[in-house]
Amino acid sequence: MGMELDAGECVDKVSYLMGIDAGEASQEEAKILAARCLAEQAYVYPYDVELDNDNDLRERLTSALTFYNRALHYGEHLISTEEKRSWYFKMATIYVRLDNIIKTKEDSEYSRLFHYDKGLKLLKGALESETKQHNALAWCYVGIMLERKDEFSSIPMSIHDCGFSASDPLSCYGTAINLASDDAFVLNLLAQLFSLTGKHEMATGICNMALSVLPDPELNWQAYCTRAKINMMLYAKDLDKAKRGEGGIPDRQKLTDARKDLDKVLSVRPCLRTHLEMAQVYYYMGVDALQESLLVDESSVNSALVSLSHALQFELGDSLPDLHVLRGRCLLLKGEELNAADCFKQAVELERPGSTDTTALHCLLQTLLVLFMQGGSDPTLAITQLELWVSRADQRFPQETVNSVLKCLYRTHTEEVTEVSKTLIRTGRLVLVKRLLETVVPKRLTRKKPLVKSYSLI
Secondary structure, eight states: OOOHHHHHHHHHHHHHHHTTTOOHHHHHHHHHHHHHHHHHHHHHGGGOTTOOSHHHHHHHHHHHHHHHHHHHHHHGGGSOHHHHHHHHHHHHHHHHHHHHHHTTSTTOHHHHHHHHHHHHHHHHHHTTOSOHHHHHHHHHHHHHHHHTGGGSSSOOHHHHHTTOTTOOHHHHHHHHHHHTTTOHHHHHHHHHHHHHTTOHHHHHHHHHHHHHHOOOTTTOHHHHHHHHHHHHHHHHHHHHHHHTTSSOOOOTHHHHHHHHHHHHHHHHOOOHHHHHHHHHHHHHHHBOSSOTTSBSOHHHHHHHHHHHHHHHTSTTGGGOHHHHHHHHHHHHHTTOHHHHHHHHHHHHHHSOTTOOOOHHHHHHHHHHHHHHHHOTTOOHHHHHHHHHHHHHHHHHSOHHHHHHHHHHHHHHSHHHHHHHHHHHHHTTOOHHHHHHHHHHSOOOOOOOOOOOOOOOOO
8 A cells, every 4th residue: 555664664663662672771661651551541441431321330440440550560660659659549539439339239338348448548648649639639539438438337447557547528628628729720620529529518619719829710710610510500409409399499699600600711711511501501590490491581591592502613512412402492492392393303313322311302202292282283293203203212212211201291291192192093093102001001910810620529
């Protein structure tokens, strides 16, 4: 193919990296390069976008630990102590994640204890790091691990081995924050970690500290993003409580604060995620606090659609199901059912096979029901679409998932589903009717009649 020269250069480069036909010094350099390559592979290995269940993630995390151990073996004494400590820290975070996965399994204490002990001992080594980032984050992770100690039937021995017998989580968190008090970058990392563990108030306080150190949005956009995301999460959490009757109307000031923070970020660093988050904020500002189907501010919903149009201009924007679902919901509020249905169809098509996220499917079937009720004397198109998309859903989602959506649809829209069933029966299209009946009224096990023994008198 005329690429012999390029092939020769590749061979020479690989030979150089592997230390082939080189002296002892070059072989040591090759070992260092190999160790660092393994460490880099270990770092990225658990971040595959296709990892959507705990079993796959657990396998990847375990493999990443294997790569780190191989890197330590290759590097041996050639890798500096400080670089090894950075690897210890990353390995410790993997053990923390594994512990979080395993603790949800039954009879998991023994295997969980192994990961807990290994993680805590590696964190102990990372605490000796001269790097502020690793030191502060390690203290934060130690606090997280100490919070989990009461989940075991007896206190893990590693707590005593590492000298944390007299330590408590709050003191560890305080140490982490003090170490990072003048470093906005490290404070932002701490804020993200606290937010991921559900400590939203603490995370907000750390964001405020980071912005006190560095208020310029261009240099510290991350703090504004994190604070906006926390306000959105808190609003959504309060909204769920209110819907269940467990709390009052959520504070819409959180939405205003989130919008202000995101405005600052968009002025200096517009990106897909920020436009999507801004659209979410505007959507909540445009609907009723308790009934999302009620439009209270059309201008906010229009602003949400504008933000979504900006998000779609970015690479991969069109591949996000959540974006199309949100766009469909906005259009539904404006009375554009046909356009909304198209958005929900795109979202369903983008869901991974085997997915259990039924948001897009539920929104689509609900919208098709609305179109059926608006169809007047000729509802044929809506009926055909319902049949088609239930069939497509069966190909993309587990059957029990589709059944749960149909059951929920019947319970929340009984009148509409009944009218659809009547029309289907009149037109002789009984497949969907049978499916609905089987979903709403599950098959019951038929009891066999007991056999009566006959005895001969002869």
